[in-house]
Amino acid sequence: MDQQKSVINIQHITYRYERSPVLDNVSLTVQPGTFLGLVGPNGSGKSTLIRLMLGLLKPQIGTVRLFDTDVRKFSNWEKVGYVSQKANRFNAGFPATVFEVVSMGLFGPVGLFRFLGKKDRKRVYEALDTVGMKSYTKQPIGRLSGGQQQRVFIARALVSNPELLILDEPTVGVDANAAQRFYDLLAELNREHGLTLLLVSHDVGTMTRYVSDIACLNQRLHFHGSKEEFEENPDFSTLYGYDVQHLVHEHGELTQ
Numbered sequence: 001m002d003q004q005k006s007v008i009n010i011q012h013i014t015y016r017y018e019r020s021p022v023l024d025n026v027s028l029t030v031q032p033g034t035f036l037g038l039v040g041p042n043g044s045g046k047s048t049l050i051r052l053m054l055g056l057l058k059p060q061i062g063t064v065r066l067f068d069t070d071v072r073k074f075s076n077w078e079k080v081g082y083v084s085q086k087a088n089r090f091n092a093g094f095p096a097t098v099f100e101v102v103s104m105g106l107f108g109p110v111g112l113f114r115f116l117g118k119k120d121r122k123r124v125y126e127a128l129d130t131v132g133m134k135s136y137t138k139q140p141i142g143r144l145s146g147g148q149q150q151r152v153f154i155a156r157a158l159v160s161n162p163e164l165l166i167l168d169e170p171t172v173g174v175d176a177n178a179a180q181r182f183y184d185l186l187a188e189l190n191r192e193h194g195l196t197l198l199l200v201s202h203d204v205g206t207m208t209r210y211v212s213d214i215a216c217l218n219q220r221l222h223f224h225g226s227k228e229e230f231e232e233n234p235d236f237s238t239l240y241g242y243d244v245q246h247l248v249h250e251h252g253e254l255t256q
Contacts, residue, residue, distance in 0.1 A: 023219060032196055052064050
């Protein structure tokens with residue numbers, strides 16, 4: 001039986017800004033169908049690692065492979081969806097409807113200045129339906145709540161039918177109830193659609209309820225394993241590489 005190809009394969013990545021090391025000999029493999037939570041303190045290298053995965057930075061030492069292809073030669077970006085932490089920072093007067101924002105996810109495949117055909121419009125509606133936002137198609141994006149906007153940006157990432165979805169701190173600025181519904185949606189996409197997810201978050205207590213695996217990054221990769229292995233380890237400072245408290249969410253409140 002052929003060995004299952006990895007979705008992400010990072011080997012011995014070291015990255016520096018000027019003389020300051022941001023990533024030090026990091027290796028990480030993500031298999032299809034995984035829901036991986038990536039955690040670590042500010043300045044730990046999480047954003048740099050994501051930028052390397054997306055081909056926005058070139059590896060200085062080591063290799064990054066997506067779907068068994070070196071990221072420097074990777075061209076099938078329809079397979080990769082991305083939602084940034086800045087995605088929902090829309091001006092309330094931004095002149096675009098929900099439909100138009102989601103259709104932006106097709107600009108690569110259909111061309112920036114081409115009209116959407118019937119099949120493309122169907123894909124937009126299907127993506128909105130998947131995230132429960134089809135009834136908001138004609139609404140201006142700026143009039144939606146933060147949680148609703150994030151669902152729309154998920155739809156924009158899904159409209160090209162990706163196999164990997166990367167989310168960088170997607171619940172920043174979103175209230176606790178909306179964040180929980182957002183995590184529920186991600187879990188459903190992973191469970192029902194087999195989508196491979198990589199979620200960057202500081203919200204360890206909530207995230208561990210949904211993800212299948214955890215990776216702890218602080219320049220080096222201090223832990224990578226199942227969430228059960230993560231929760232069974234009493235020394236979280238070892239996993240993170242710095243002092244940390246494990247917070248558990250109960251009924252929308254934080255308990256230590």
